[in-house]
Amino acid sequence: MGKNVFDYPRTLYPPIQPYKEHRMKVSDVHDLHVEESGNPEGNPVIVVHGGPGGGCEDFYRQFFNPKLYRIIMFDQRGCGKSLPFACLEDNTTWHLVDDMEKIRVLLNVEKWVVFGGSWGSTLSLAYAETHPSRTKALILRGIFTLRRDELLFFYQEGSSWLFPEYFEPFRMMIPEVERGDLMSAYYRRLTGSDEEVKRACADAWTRWEMSTSKLILDEDKIKHGEEGDFALAFARIECHYFVNGGFFKEEGQLIKNAHLLKDIPAVIVQGRYDVVCPAKSAYDLHKSYPGSVLRIIPDSGHSVSEPGTMSALVEACDQFATL
Structure with missing residues (x-):
């Protein structure tokens, strides 16, 4: 990664391994992978990964002081180490909110800090608005509220003007007659019976997001999107x-209901040049969320691993470590 003009003071804590792993059956269909690391007596934090469908990565543990935090991570339904793989049955936002509550009860947590980025911010907000009494604080990054305009900006027209050479293969995967609604066209293929087409569309879909996630293009990130099962x-x-529509009851539900979070402190970290989840969503959320602090990082895109975003998140985690 190239040298940044801004000097960011914080980096990740050293790598750690889980001290306990769980296989949790949350329905007749789904088993979740859940893990705990850090201090078993520490401040509980639940890590909510992105996607949906992204799964947790080991380095997520490193945002937290392991002496002060009890770090709880889980792979959401259908992804990561959870089973069945890539399963869409009984897989909605509200199933996942219920899963988080089941994890909280299983692990005997009264209240916890909720940490999530991208889709993880969506699910974190949905959880906190449903269970505000169980949420100590929110640490959110790359805000995504799943409004229709946000989806169209990235998957139909918007980011395509900034990354045209990467959008073209994504667009060309779909016949011209269907390009007026690319998401629906991809969905038909990703849920169809032709395994070769399904895999090709999965690769194209994932490669588009990985190509646009960082301010400075990262070939390793793009290659990650080309890993077949992950994609x-x-x-x-x-x-x-x-x-x-995220299975929400109404358009813009998360921002409309942000007043329910008025007693929950929050730090919102947003890359200025995030084209996957543009800054307007973070700004709209901040305006509707009393008590939230918005930190816009001037030289970051969407990725959690960019230096400015990483530094701000570690600082926020430290801020709430003894809450």
């Missing part, structure tokens, strides 16, 4: 959620 779960589950 299949990521694309299928994302598209499933997006064509169904």
Whole structure:
């Protein structure tokens, strides 16, 4: 990664391993992978990964002081180490909110800090607005509220003007007659019976997001999107959620209900040049969320691993470590 003009003071804590792992059956269909690391007596934090369908990565543990935090991570339905793989049955926002509550009860947590980015911010907000009494604080990054305009900006027209050479392969995967609604066209293929087409569309869908996630293009990030099984779960589950409007009752529900969070402190970290989840959503949320602090990082895109975003998140985690 190239040298940044801004000097960011914080980096990740050293790598750690889980001290306990759980296999949790949350329905007749789904088993979740849940893990705990850090201090078993520490301040509980639940890590909500992106996608939907992205799964947790080991380095997520490193945002938290392991002496002060009890770090709880889980792979959401259908992805990561959870089973069945890439399954869309009984897989909605509200199933996942219920899963988080089941994890909280299983692990005997009264209240916890909720940490999530991108789709993880969506699910974190949905959880906190449903269970405000169980949420100590919110640490959110790359705000995504799953409004229709947000989806169209990235998957139909908007980011395409900034990354045309990466959007073209995504667009060309779909016949011209269907290009007026690319998400629906992809969904038909990702849920169809032709395995070769399904895999090709999953690769194209995932490669588009990985190509646009950082301010400075990262070839390793793009290659991650080309890993077949990861791409299949990521694309299928994302598209499933997006064509169904996140399974929300009304458009803009998360921002309309942000007043329910008025007693919950929050730090919102947003890359200025995030083209996957543009800054307007973070700004709209901040205006509707009394007590939230918005930090716009001047040289970051969407990725959690960019230096400015990483530094701000570690600082926010430290701020709430003894809450």
